Each structure stands twice: as structure tokens, then as C-alpha cells.
Amino acid sequence: MRDCEVIKHSEEEDLTMAKKTAAKTKTAAKKTAAKPAAKAALTPWEIVQIARHAERPNISDYIELMCEDFVELHGDRLFGDDRGMIGGFATIGGEKVMLIGHRKGRGVEENIEANFGMASPEGYRKAKRLMTLAAKYKLPVVSLVDTPGAYPGSEAEARGQAEAIAHNLEFMSTLKTPIVVVVTGEGGSGGALGIAVGDRILMLQNAVYSVISPEGCASILWRDGTKASLAAEALKITAESLKGLGVIDAIIPEPKGGAHTDKKLAVEAVKKAIVSEIVALKKIGLTELVDARYAKFAAMGRFA
């Protein structure tokens, strides 16, 4: 069984391969070289490199490998069609859903079109429009999160990046349909959260989710961008840390060395997790579901 393979592979092998992956980027290479005792678990900074890996499965891979059917729906009906955020009707393991997610491209051309997964206000508004449809047609929402952050450009400001994200937060908190969120790669701050309010928040083993990039934190807080690896540690952005903080519900294991080493296997594990969450959530009454979602977020950061 594939799924068993995902979980059962030897941890040591996993680490060795993942370390190799992480070492591909210069900074991570330095870090690895400086720590010859590489038997310890991956450092958060190494996990950041895996989460950002150019060959990591992106939303196109998930659509191709996880969905029996996908009907893309374009446009926010207000301004345009953001290619950094896509969505549409999808069938996953027999479950009809509304799939939305950030889109990172493969290669330069596609990435320019997708703006490297940095969505603009029209992307968040498109997602909101599709989620409205989802509730109307009684379809669960599946949201795949993978973005460095919302696009920080002057046009995005002019069209209300803050307003677009803010309204999604409010809207998703009361949406009367199940919402399953999977952080598949980079969960970049407000740009990630803008489609990440849900009943179940899952995260891939080597994904990261953070209030700010480690580079941003190091340069803003410590005025030294080279301290990014320290910031990655301090910010507690790995799946394991976030599970401990109660921000995510479950961790989806990745193949040896990271999701990019075996996309099919990686996507299969995500599919299995999504389907089982949807099946469970569909059994809950909508009022109870929305109340539980409120309680879930209200409890975040409450340390009595």
C-alpha cells in the first residue's frame, strides 16, 4: 500500500535525503556544513528550503494527481482573473468539492503569470465568490495554501489588498459548509490566512506557516537579514511546532526527502487525508460546524 510506504519509511533515510535537498540552496548548505552532526532532525531553516523547493508539488500537480475531475472557474466579477489564485469544481476520491488555492508556477514563464503564488485582491475576491457558490451548492471547500505572501505591489494596495483579505477572514468564519485547509508548501502570513480559515487545518510534514518570512523577521526585528535561520527557529513555523501550539490539527507525512522526490506518493497522502476529513465533517450539522469553527479560532492565543 502506498499510504503505508509514506508513513513507514525509515526516518534516517528520510533525513539524509531531506538534508541533501536542503543543501541545494547556498544558505542551507552553509548551515549543514556548519553542523556535521547531521543526525539531528531537520532544522526549521532546512524545512523552509524544502517547503520552497522549485519541484515541490504545486496546485497543478494536485489537480492532476488528486482530482478525478476539475472545472476551473475564472474571475472575481469585479476586476479580473488572478492567475496566482485559482479554483473550481473538483472531484476528489468521489467527493464533489470546491477547490481553491494559491498557484505557484513551474519555470519562469508560468511563475511570472502566477506571480510566484502571490495573490492580488482579485484572487482573494475570486476565492470568496467560489466559496459563496460552494455553500449554495452544498459543496465542501478544500483550500490549498502555498504562497510566500499576498502580493505587496502598489496596484494591489490600490485595489484593497487589506480589505480583500479581511473580508475573507470574516466570511470564512461563518460560511455554512465544511472547510478543509491544507498548507502544502509556504503558509505566508496574511496572504495564506486569507484562504485558511477552516474547520480542519492540515499541514504537510515539510510545509511552513508563519506570520512573517524568516528573512523578513530577521531584517525587521533584528536589522540583519542574514539571521534568517535563527528567525526560522524562533518563529516556530514547522508543522510539528504548530501542532504543539494548537494551530493545526494534523500533519500529513511526506515521502523520503520531501514531497518533490515522489509527487504521486505525496499527493496520494494529501488526497487520503482530505477525503477522510470531508467524510467526517459532512456528518456534522452546519450550525454545530460553524459554532465549532468559531470556538476553534477563539481559543487560539487564549492561555488561561
Next chain:
Amino acid sequence: MAWFEKATETPLRVPTEAVWTVCPSCKAYIEKAAWKAADKVCPRCNFHDRMGCRERVALLTDAGSFTELNPEVSFNDPLSFKDPSGEAYRDKAQAAVQKTGVGESVLTGTATIEKIPVVLSIMDFKFLGGSLGSGTGERILLAAEKALELKRPLIIATASGGARMHEGIISLMQMAKTCAAIARLKEAGLPYIALLTDPTTGGVSASYAMVGDLNIAEPKALIGFAGRRVIEQTIKQKLPDDFQTAEYTLSHGFIDHIVQRKELKAFIAKVLRYAGF
């Protein structure tokens, strides 16, 4: 000793700082008493200086009507965050509590505005840049729940650089948490007014600041999502001076009204009466 040396030895000493406030914008010398009487608005250039949360409570509410909610909710340190220098976030936050006399970057409470009962949340930029910590989010959520319970309008005055990095992902989650509470309030048909003051950026602009039934702002307040420097680096262009001002935000359709500070209280009371209060 020559006469010119003697002159420099005993300079004329005028204690200017005790008498004058220098307007941070036009640099005019304004008498301290006049500055205070004008609620920190420059009588020459109309610059609206930042206000502390207690000053703003006094500005907006009927005298003696304010009762603080949840003073027991204070900051948390979920990440045990330390700078590379070893300086702990916990100590910085504690210093902010000492400095401002408020337990978090927002002061919440019940009050009346021209006799209309409301629930208020007033942010204070002096508390760690008005950053959105878990205590901030919790206080705002509890204020919104109190407004729902008492069936009163909620007013939040924002003043914040955004999320509080020292609390990591927990800070980010406060954006969703506060918006969820506001959504419930709105579903119950209760008004929510967002008052945006200088500055309102980052995670605060992308959450409760931008979802008011009415979003109102003080003149020239900085309002935006990403920082100017980040945007300039992204687009590799200089941005115009008026970029991300309240006036810019209004002209792009995200603010209902820019209100002079001295008219704020009456303005809020007036719109609440339209809302049936």
C-alpha cells in the same frame, strides 16, 4: 575675561520644552496648553498627532462613562521568543505595560457616546507599536462578545503597525479570531464602526480595521497593507507622497469618511443614530 567670552559662559536659558510643543509636521512652535486643548491637532497645519488610548477614550466618550473590560487579559509569550542578543520578548512587553499603564496594545470597555451605550476598543501605538498580540486579539474578541451580549454597537479605533512577530503564528491567528467575533456581531444586526488612526497597516489593516459597516479615518493617517519600502522594492519605483494616506484610501473606495478629530465624537453619535441607536 573678555566680554564675548563672558556672554557664552552664561547663555540665556529658556525652558522651551516646558512651554512649547513642536508640531512634528510643520515644525511650528505651539503652546503646550493650546496643543492639548486642540487634542494634539496642530492649529497651523491640521496635523493629527498620535493619541494614547486613554486620551482617545476621553475624546470620544461622555465624561466618566468608561468602564474598562478584561484588564486581566494581558500579553502572552507562546514562543518564549528571544532576540539573538538574548533580549526576551517577555521583558519588552512587560516594559510596555509599565510605560503605558495598559496590559495590552488595546484598551477595551463600555461607555456612552452622546448618551448612546457602546463597547469600545482603543489601540495604543505606544504599546509595542500597537502590534496585534494574542492578548490584543482576546481583548477585542471579548469586547465584541460583550457588545453582542449587551446589544450595543462596537467601535474599534486602530493604531498599529500590524502583527506582533514575537508571538509568531499565534499573532497571525488573531486576525481570523477578531474577524470571526465581528462577523457574529454583524449577523446579529449590530453596528461595527472601524476608526482608522495613524498608522493602520499590516495584519490589523487586513483584519478588523477594514471590515467596519463604516470605515472612518483621521486626516492623513497612514493606512495600508504592505510597507512602503517593501512595495518600492517590489515594483522598483518610488511611490507618490500621498500613497497609503487616509485620503488615498478614501479615493480608492475603502473609507467612508475622513473626520476631523474634534468632530469624531459627534460624527460617531450621528451615524449610530441612523443605525437606530
